[in-house]
Amino acid sequence: NRPKVLITRPDVPAGGLNLLKEQCDVILWEKPEPISRSALLSKIQNVDGVYCLLTDKIDEEVLNAAGPQLKVVASMSVGVDHLDLQALKKRNIKVGYTPGILTDATAELAVALLLSTSRRLIEANRAIYKGEWKAWSPTWMCGPGLSGSTVGIVGLGRIGTQVAKCLKGFNTAKILYTSRSIKQAAIQFGGEKVELETLLERSDFIIVTTALTPDTRQMFNKNTFQKMKKSAIFINVSRGDVVDQPALIEALKNGIIRAAGLDVMTPEPIPLDNELLKLDNCVILPHIGSAAIETREEMSIITAKNIMAVLKGVPAEMPSPLQL
Ligand code: GLV
Ligand code: GLV
Numbered sequence: 001n002r003p004k005v006l007i008t009r010p011d012v013p014a015g016g017l018n019l020l021k022e023q024c025d026v027i028l029w030e031k032p033e034p035i036s037r038s039a040l041l042s043k044i045q046n047v048d049g050v051y052c053l054l055t056d057k058i059d060e061e062v063l064n065a066a067g068p069q070l071k072v073v074a075s076m077s078v079g080v081d082h083l084d085l086q087a088l089k090k091r092n093i094k095v096g097y098t099p100g101i102l103t104d105a106t107a108e109l110a111v112a113l114l115l116s117t118s119r120r121l122i123e124a125n126r127a128i129y130k131g132e133w134k135a136w137s138p139t140w141m142c143g144p145g146l147s148g149s150t151v152g153i154v155g156l157g158r159i160g161t162q163v164a165k166c167l168k169g170f171n172t173a174k175i176l177y178t179s180r181s182i183k184q185a186a187i188q189f190g191g192e193k194v195e196l197e198t199l200l201e202r203s204d205f206i207i208v209t210t211a212l213t214p215d216t217r218q219m220f221n222k223n224t225f226q227k228m229k230k231s232a233i234f235i236n237v238s239r240g241d242v243v244d245q246p247a248l249i250e251a252l253k254n255g256i257i258r259a260a261g262l263d264v265m266t267p268e269p270i271p272l273d274n275e276l277l278k279l280d281n282c283v284i285l286p287h288i289g290s291a292a293i294e295t296r297e298e299m300s301i302i303t304a305k306n307i308m309a310v311l312k313g314v315p316a317e318m319p320s321p322l323q324l
Contacts, residue, residue, distance in 0.1 A: 004024065019308065029043065072096065078099045103158040103159050150203050150204050151164070178199055220236075253275075
């Protein structure tokens with residue numbers, strides 16, 4: 001009697017997919033776009049495990065649609081803001097996610113996005129195609145350098161720590177961070193824990209790597225953008241909802257801050273008529289933080305193993321359980 005597992009996308013990397021196919025009856029959402037709400041509500045009936053993505057909202061309604069045999073929900077992501085953890089805990093459903101393995105990939109992307117924004121790589125590249133490159137120019141396409149700068153990391157977890165270590169290699173002068181507790185890892189890069197307000201006032205580059213929680217939702221708003229330097233560069237690789245986006249657009253248009261680099265926004269995908277896409281001082285990426293080939297493969301294997309450990313009756317062997 002093989003367990004039934006729902007996978008909410010057909011193109012999950014082969015490693016995890018094959019692992020599950022060997023040992024389970026796999027129900028695969030067959031379209032390349034996110035599973036529709038109605039399909040999720042119907043396909044989750046009778047399954048023992050769910051392999052989901054950050055685009056799938058797993059809440060009370062979905063769990064009510066699932067039967068009592070549902071034992072595990074494993075998300076192929078480090079963020080878990082799409083999961084109603086209270087509702088999962090109440091039903092004693094085990095939850096898996098994929099922290100750690102995507103740290104380096106996401107930190108790489110954060111650094112790439114920061115440099116693309118500060119040194120105006122996308123804008124400069126477009127300028128060539130628009131015929132705007134007339135000659136080498138002493139002042140054209142300049143942006144602030146990292147060397148000697150102060151960097152502020154909001155929410156110093158695994159990813160933020162790795163970003164800080166990378167940036168230290170660019171001869172930054174100072175790294176500030178916010179966190180609930182003092183992080184031992186910050187000793188490696190001489191990081192100083194400060195209040196958010198201090199970080200906003202002192203940082204040349206502000207990088208957001210915090211999880212989205214009720215506390216961090218909209219933490220970047222008119223008030224917080226006002227506290228930043230006019231020359232500040234704002235980078236977000238966490239979740240779009242940590243930002244009041246209309247306030248960010250205003251700040252970018254009115255020179256409240258210099259520029260922003262966003263791997264996450266609201267909504268995703270961003271509509272093509274959104275104002276953010278019209279701003280030269282905003283670099284936007286389509287949520288590709290963890291999109292290193294090896295990383296995605298490993299995320300799929302960990303997700304499958306999180307599911308199998310529970311379905312075999314040994315949740316203690318989940319490679320990365322989320323403690324509820
Ligand atoms: C990506 O945003 C993730 O949460 O894994
Ligand atoms: C948080 O998601 C982290 O791993 O930094």
